[in-house]
Amino acid sequence: MNSPGSDFPVGSPAYHRIDRILHELRAISANSDTAGRARIEAVERELSSMLTSAAPTFTPLVDWLEVYRRIIRERGLSLSTLQNREAILRRLETTMGRAFTGAIRPYDLAQFVRGYVERDNLHAARHARTTLIDIFSEAVSDGVIDHNPALSLRRIAAPVRRSRLTLDLWRAAYEHAAQYAPWMQRAMELALVAVQRRSDIAAIQFDHVRGEFLHIEQKKTGVRLRLHLGIRLDVLGLTIGDVLERCAAGTDGAHLIRHNDTRGKVKAGAPVHPQTLSNRFGEIMRKISPSPAGVAPSFHEQRSLGARLYQAQGRQPQSLLGHKRSATTEMYLDSRGTEWVEVR
Structure with a gap:
């Protein structure tokens, strides 16, 4: 008769139950009377019940992940x-793909998350923790395991690395952007007035304007926005429609933000890549920002600045940003100590 440890981990509850059942069977093998047969049937029922309930627990993690x-x-x-x-x-x-799903401990998952932390990738560590909780929550729902081992993982406080962009710094960067191609200033205007992500800014085409609205389907979230061309950011004195008119000047092309001339493999009228927007904005910030390298505001920080400016003029920015949750908008509205709080 096989050892009970051949199919189940030594020391597990299933191991001890099988071990006890095997001892019962050995005792029964020497007894074939009516009472013995009744005991055999009882043991068979218990074994069947045990296998039915324990089998999911011993699903390899790699199978559950599929x-x-x-x-x-x-x-x-x-x-x-x-x-x-x-x-x-x-x-x-x-x-840990070969491990049994039910045998994975909180410590194992904590070590998994620690791998990201040790590489100084705290944002990825936070995402990994959230994903682990979801993975094992679904396993509980499907009856694969009884308890979620990821729920006890410590929260990871990712420090804020980027400085917030102020309006004064934005104006300085805007003036400096004039030394680059004209599309850089147009991109900055669009980023601040329309408060969209760089990937959406780069993707906007003139035929996305239908009637009095600019239509944007956000690439990150899939949220579909119809922004009225009359939406106005007071501190710039510009509406979305005004920015679109400025973008229309110059080289022909389908995209609002496009290259003005041919350089190397890049043709005039071709759309500007989102990473190019970030790279050029980063170059400007390194020249004018008082923040150290790696902390200076990024192109994306214009989205936060725009949201704060709209809030200051009395417009709720959540719908403009395309956020479903107000808590997400509140993160964008946090100036991180870069602005004065006025008290009268």
């Missing part, structure tokens, strides 16, 4: 979110 992939594909998540989640799943398969 099920989890199907679950998240049905949630309608954005492509970038699915790609980020997939990177974590692959690393999880590499580190």
Whole structure:
């Protein structure tokens, strides 16, 4: 008769139950009377019940992750979110894919998250923690395990690395941007007045304007916005429509933010890549920002500045930003100590 440890981990509850049942069977083998047969039937029922309840617990993690992939594909998540989640799943398969799902301890998951922390990738560590909680929560829902081992993982406080962009610093950067191609100033105007992400700014085309509205489908979240061309940012004295008219001047092209002339492989009229927007803005910040390298405001910080400026003029920026949760908007409205609080 096989050892009970051949199929189940030594020391597990299932191991001890099987061990006890095997002792029962050995005792029964020497007794074939009516009472013995009754005992055999009772043991068979217990064994059947034990196997039915224990089998999911011993599902290899790699098998459960395949099920989890199907679950998240049905949630309608954005492509970038699915790609980020997939990177974590692959690393999880590499580190503990062969382990039984029910045998994974909070300590094992804490070590997994620590790997990100040790590489100074705290944002990824926070995302990994959230993903682990979701993975094992779904496993509980499917009856694979009884308890979620990821719930006890400590929260990771990722420090704020980027400085907030102030209006004065933005104006200085805007003047400096005149030394670059004209599209740089147009991109900055659009980023501040329309308060969209760099990927959406770079993707806007003239035919996205229909009637009195600019139509934007946000690449990160899939949120679909119709921004009225009359939306006005008072401190700049510009509406979205005004910025679009400025973008129309110069070289022909389908995109609002496009190259003005041909340089190397880049043709005049071709759309400016989102990373190019960040790179050029970063160059400007390194020249004019008092913040040290790596902390100076990024191109994306114009989205926060625009939101704060709209709030100051009395417009609630949540719908402009395309946020579903007000808590997300509040993060953008946090000036991180860069602005004075006026008290009268």
